[in-house]
Amino acid sequence: MFRLPRWWRQKTNPPPIADAGPWFAAYLRQRADLAATASEFQCDPACRRPGCKNQDLQVPVTIFDVLAAARHQDQPLSAIYQDRYSLGLLSNEREDWIRMVTLKLQKPCPFLKNDLCSIYAIRPLPCILFPEYLVNEGTFEENARKECFKDYLCFQRPLLLSPERAKVMTELKRMWKRESLISSFYLFNYGPCHIDFCNLIEDLSSEARSQTKAEEQAEPLRLIPHHILESFFLKHMVKCHPFAGLDEKIHHLDTREGQAELGQWLQDDLLLKKLKQGGTDRTVFRFVKGRLQAQRRGLSVSAQTV
DSSP states (O other), X not given: OOOOOHHHHTTOOOOOOOOOHHHHHXXXXXXXXXXXXXXXXXXXXXXXXXXXXXXXSOOEEOHHHHHHHHHHTTOOHHHHHHHHEEEEEEOTTOSSSXXXXXXXXXXXXXXXXXXXXXXXXXXXXXXXXXXXXXXXXXXXXXXXXXXXXXXXXXXXXXXXXXXXXXXXXXXXXHHXXXXXXXXXXXXXXXXXXXXXXXXXXXXXXXXXXHTSOGGGTTSOOOOOOHHHXXXXXXXXXXXXXXXXXXXXXXXXXXXXXXXXXXXXXXXXHHHHHHHHTTTTEEEEEEEETTEEEEEXXXXXXXXXXX
């Protein structure tokens, strides 16, 4: 059974276990209400849902999103996780060797039915936020010019936010940050976890070249494809601490006790404060001699690229 790390148990006495069902249902209603509040955005009826189908566009989720989907479809969390989600890496548009470990939706999205979202009311927060949060952050026009979004109809016309909707976006992003921190801590016993692949350049380059067509090898390799990094991670690293116990923790959330614990953590301001104290410093792992070695360090983008 999953337990809090010793360092946290020594600092706090968790409240008694209670039924998390009513509280979590109310939390999801609040999230859904915010998603609709003051929103004037609607997907174009002609949209073919490229964001839901594109294998290269990763949709990070939290364990709260998985729990919401499991309840919505009346399935055990462990079963729906195995069928529709996976552990993977998120680049966050970095151009160096660092990737963040995340839960993510399988692609094409398994909840897409006849080009409509079958879990729309409890869809993941990144789906709720997109693309309005880009307006909120002032990067909508910049993203509209990117090649990866050329088929997105929502980027082909201006998108405006009312002051009220901008405030809602800020609140939804705050909820996403909170859910992400607690989810990562629950699953990995850390805040956000990152993998630094810079010491594996030779192995990864060899793997990338072996999968590159002969006619494409005339040009020197300047970038390791993301799927190569992720494949290496899933093959060699997920069996190492702190990711090795993931299945046990997922199955623990099939129990009333596990769900209640998770709900208590999401409401624990002291725990959240502790997880935020690292600031820009995060736990970064390197794979050395078959083991993951962790260190705390800043994550300013490195100039080192291939």
